[in-house]
Amino acid sequence: MKRLLIAALLAGTVFSGTAPASAADVSQYIPLPTYRVGAYASSGELWWAGERDYFRYINEVEGGVEGVKLDYEEFETEWSPDRTVEVYERVKAGKNGSPLAFFFTHGTPATYALLEKAAADRIPLIDPAGGKTETVDGTVFPYAFPLLFSYYSQASTGINYIASKVGGHDKLKGLKIATVYHDSAYGRASQPAVEVLAGKYGFENIQIPVADPGNEQSPQWRQIREQKPDWIFLRTWGVSTVVALKTAQRFGFPADRIIGDVWAGSESDTIPAGAAAVGYSALAPYPGGTGFEIHKRLKAEILDKGKSDLRDPKLFGAVNYNIGLVNAALAVEALRTGYKHFGARPLNGEEGRWAFEHLTIDDKRLEEIGFKGLLQPIRITPHDHEGGGAARIQSWDGEKWVLQTDWIKADHELLNPLIKAGAEAYAKEHGITPRTPETETN
Amino acid sequence: MSMFVETLIGGLLAGTMYSLVAIGFVLIYKASGVFNYAQGSLLLFAALTFVTLTDQGVPAFGAVALTIALLVATAIAIEKLLLRPLTNRSPMTLFMATLGLSYVVEGAAQGIMGSQVRALNLGIDDLPIFLGDIMISQFDLIAAGVALALVVVLSLLFNRTRIGIQLRGVADDTRAALSLGIDINRIWQIVWTVAGLVGLVAGLLWGARQGVQFSLSLVVLKALPVLIIGGFTSIAGAIVGGLIVGAGESLAETYVGPFLGGGITSWFAYALALVFLFIRPAGLFGERQIERV
Numbered sequence A: 001m002k003r004l005l006i007a008a009l010l011a012g013t014v015f016s017g018t019a020p021a022s023a024a025d026v027s028q029y030i031p032l033p034t035y036r037v038g039a040y041a042s043s044g045e046l047w048w049a050g051e052r053d054y055f056r057y058i059n060e061v062e063g064g065v066e067g068v069k070l071d072y073e074e075f076e077t078e079w080s081p082d083r084t085v086e087v088y089e090r091v092k093a094g095k096n097g098s099p100l101a102f103f104f105t106h107g108t109p110a111t112y113a114l115l116e117k118a119a120a121d122r123i124p125l126i127d128p129a130g131g132k133t134e135t136v137d138g139t140v141f142p143y144a145f146p147l148l149f150s151y152y153s154q155a156s157t158g159i160n161y162i163a164s165k166v167g168g169h170d171k172l173k174g175l176k177i178a179t180v181y182h183d184s185a186y187g188r189a190s191q192p193a194v195e196v197l198a199g200k201y202g203f204e205n206i207q208i209p210v211a212d213p214g215n216e217q218s219p220q221w222r223q224i225r226e227q228k229p230d231w232i233f234l235r236t237w238g239v240s241t242v243v244a245l246k247t248a249q250r251f252g253f254p255a256d257r258i259i260g261d262v263w264a265g266s267e268s269d270t271i272p273a274g275a276a277a278v279g280y281s282a283l284a285p286y287p288g289g290t291g292f293e294i295h296k297r298l299k300a301e302i303l304d305k306g307k308s309d310l311r312d313p314k315l316f317g318a319v320n321y322n323i324g325l326v327n328a329a330l331a332v333e334a335l336r337t338g339y340k341h342f343g344a345r346p347l348n349g350e351e352g353r354w355a356f357e358h359l360t361i362d363d364k365r366l367e368e369i370g371f372k373g374l375l376q377p378i379r380i381t382p383h384d385h386e387g388g389g390a391a392r393i394q395s396w397d398g399e400k401w402v403l404q405t406d407w408i409k410a411d412h413e414l415l416n417p418l419i420k421a422g423a424e425a426y427a428k429e430h431g432i433t434p435r436t437p438e439t440e441t442n
Numbered sequence B: 001m002s003m004f005v006e007t008l009i010g011g012l013l014a015g016t017m018y019s020l021v022a023i024g025f026v027l028i029y030k031a032s033g034v035f036n037y038a039q040g041s042l043l044l045f046a047a048l049t050f051v052t053l054t055d056q057g058v059p060a061f062g063a064v065a066l067t068i069a070l071l072v073a074t075a076i077a078i079e080k081l082l083l084r085p086l087t088n089r090s091p092m093t094l095f096m097a098t099l100g101l102s103y104v105v106e107g108a109a110q111g112i113m114g115s116q117v118r119a120l121n122l123g124i125d126d127l128p129i130f131l132g133d134i135m136i137s138q139f140d141l142i143a144a145g146v147a148l149a150l151v152v153v154l155s156l157l158f159n160r161t162r163i164g165i166q167l168r169g170v171a172d173d174t175r176a177a178l179s180l181g182i183d184i185n186r187i188w189q190i191v192w193t194v195a196g197l198v199g200l201v202a203g204l205l206w207g208a209r210q211g212v213q214f215s216l217s218l219v220v221l222k223a224l225p226v227l228i229i230g231g232f233t234s235i236a237g238a239i240v241g242g243l244i245v246g247a248g249e250s251l252a253e254t255y256v257g258p259f260l261g262g263g264i265t266s267w268f269a270y271a272l273a274l275v276f277l278f279i280r281p282a283g284l285f286g287e288r289q290i291e292r293v
Helices: A002-018 A043-059 A079-091 A110-122 A151-166 A191-201 A218-227 A237-250 A293-303 A321-340 A349-357 A363-369 A413-432 B002-032 B039-056 B060-086 B091-113 B138-160 B162-172 B174-179 B182-210 B215-230 B235-255 B264-280
Strands: A028-034 A070-076 A177-183 A205-212 A231-235 A258-260 A281-284 A390-396 A401-403 B126-132 B134-137
Touching: A028 A043, A028 A079, A028 B174, A043 A070, A043 A293, A043 A321, A070 A079, A151 A191, A151 A231, A151 A258, A151 A281, A151 A390, A151 A413, A151 B002, A177 A191, A177 A218, A191 A205, A191 A413, A205 A218, A218 A237, A218 A258, A218 B002, A218 B235, A237 A258, A237 B182, A281 A401, A281 B215, A293 A321, A321 A349, A321 A363, B002 B039, B002 B138, B002 B162, B002 B182, B002 B215, B002 B235, B039 B060, B039 B091, B039 B182, B039 B215, B060 B091, B060 B182, B091 B215, B126 B138, B134 B138, B138 B162, B138 B182, B162 B174, B162 B182, B174 B182, B182 B215, B215 B235, B215 B264, B235 B264
Parallel strands: A028 A070, A177 A205, A177 A231, A231 A258, A258 A281
Antiparallel strands: A281 A390, A390 A401, B126 B134
16 A cells, blocks of 8 residues: 555656646746844834735736746845845745746845855846945946945935025035944945035035944934034934934934935834924935825725735835835836746746846836836846936925925936946956946847 | 033933843842843833833823733743743753743744834933033933932842842852742742833833834843943942943043044943953952852
C-alpha cells in the first residue's frame, strides 16, 4: 500500500511536470518587505494597507495587469536593512515560476545596502521618494529607481515654495533658512542641494542636526532662537518630527514658517503634536485625503465589500495609506508597460528595468487610473530614474491635511549637474563604465 | 551667561524625565538582581492601555484605575509564568527571559491596541515660563515635580512600611529572607507591579511629549547611562544620574556639538557613562560587589 502511494505521488509529480501551466497563467510575484511592528509600524501599517488594497483592486476588479495576476507576499523586517537584505536573498530567484521583475526596498538604508547586489543580480530596486539621490542617473545606476522625488528635489521644491511665499526668488536673498535634520544618511541627503541653492539665491544656509531618536530637542531649538531663522525646513522622521513641532512652539517659532519634507508630513507627525502642528506645512508628493477618483473606486470595490487591509477605516486616505496606493500604482503601470512590450507574462529583472525605464504616466493616463491630483505626471527614461521631481504643499489645519498648491517642480537645471557629478564620482570609485542607452537594443 | 543657565536648567529638568524611566529598572534590580530589559515595553504597554481606554470614552480616572489593575495582573502573570519557573537560575538567564518578555509585551500591546500614534493630552501645556531672560518649560517643571513626588513615595514605601522592609530584606539576602518566612513570590509580584506603576507615570509624561507610540519603549536607551552613572541599586542614584546625563548632554550639544558637527546627544551620555565606569564601576550610589574568591 505504501509503495502504491509513493508510486501514485511520483506519477502525479511526473504528470504535473509534463503539463506546465502556460506562462500567462503564472502570476507576477511581488515580495513586500514590510514593517507592521517596531518603531515605524504606525507608518507601515497604513502603507501596506494602501499597497495591498490597490493590488487587490487590480486583481479582483481589473482581472490583473493585462491579464497577469499579481502575487504579493509580505515579509516582516521592522524596517531593518539587514532583514530586508535577507528577504531580497530569499526572493531574488522568484517564486512559483515567476521571476522577480523588481524589488521594493521600502526604506533608504535598505536601498543603500542592496545597491551593488541588485546591480549584479540585474534586479531593479524601487524606492520612490527615497534611495540614493545620485541613482537618478540611470547610466551609472541602471538598476536603482528613486522614482518621483529625490532628496535634492525635495530641497529645491521646499525653497521654491518659500520663494513663492516671500514674493519671488529674488526675495530669498538675505533670508536665513535653517534645515533641522535627522542626523542620518537620510537627514543629510539634501545638504549638497541646499548649499547650491543658497549660493544661487543668496540665502543663509543654517544646518542643525538632531540625533536619533530626537525625543529631546531643547538645545537645537535654543540655537534656532539665537540664530533667528526666517524659515525652517524640517527633515526629521518619526518621533523627532513630533518633538520638533512641540519644542518649536515652546520656543515661540511659528508653525506656519516650518516646511516639512515628505517623511515629516503625515498624520503620525501632526496628531500627537496637537495644537503645535496647526499651520505646519509639508511637501506632498503623496497628498493626503480621499477626494481623488481612485478613493471612490476603492471604497466601492474594496472597503465597502470588507476586503480592505485597513484596521481602522477612518484612516482611509491618510498620507501613509496614499503612499502605498501611489507606489503600488507605479509598479502596476510599469508592469503594464513591460507586458505590452514583452507580452503578458511575468517579467524578469532585466525586463523589469526596461519597463520602468519606459514608464510614462501622463495626465490622460492619470485620469484613467483615477490618480489625477494624487500622483504627478511622470516620465522615466534610461537617463532619468526620478521622472517627476515635483510635490504639492499641504498644511495641517488641526484635523486634516489641506492642499495649498498644485505641483511645484524642483529646479532640475540646477540639480542635474550635481547629480551627474555624484554619479560620475561613484562610477569612478567603483570602476563602472556608464552605459549609453541610445546604443542599447531591447 | 543667561544662555548657559537656561541650558543647564533645561538639561536638569529633562534629566528628571530620564530618571523616571531609570527608577523602574532600579526597583526590580534592587529586589531581584535582574536587569529588566522589558521595562521599556511595560512603559509602552501602560501608556498604550491608558490611551486606548480614554479613546474608548473611559474617563481619565477610570482609565488610570483599569490600567493599574491590568498592570497588577500582568505582574502576577510574569511572576507565575516566567520568574517562578526560573527561580535560582543565573542572572543572565533571567535577563534573557526579560528580553523575550519585552518582545511578547510589545507585540501583544501593538497587536491588541494597534500601532497607530496616539495623542495624549494630560492638560499640561508645553509652554515657556520666563524668569528674567531664562526660559523654562512648564511641562518639564511639572514632570520634575512628579519625579520628586515619586521618589518621596517610593522612599516611604521602602523605609516605612512592612512590605518595604521585606523588599529590602529580599534584596540584601534572598536566602536569609526565605528562611525568615518572607514570601519571595509575593515580593516579586509587588515589585513588578510597582515598576509597572512607575512605567505608567513615565509613559504618560513621555507620551504627552512625543505621542504614544512604539518609540516610547526606546526611551529606556536614555535610562542605561543614567543607571551606570547613578548605580543600579539606588533610587537617589537614578535621580542624580538623570540630572547628570540631562545637564551634561544639553550643555555638550550646545557648546561642544558645533565643533563636532552637532547631533551628539545620542552618544554623549554613553561616553559619560564610560568615564564613570572607569572611575566608579558601581555608579555613584551603587553597592560595591565584593565577592570571596
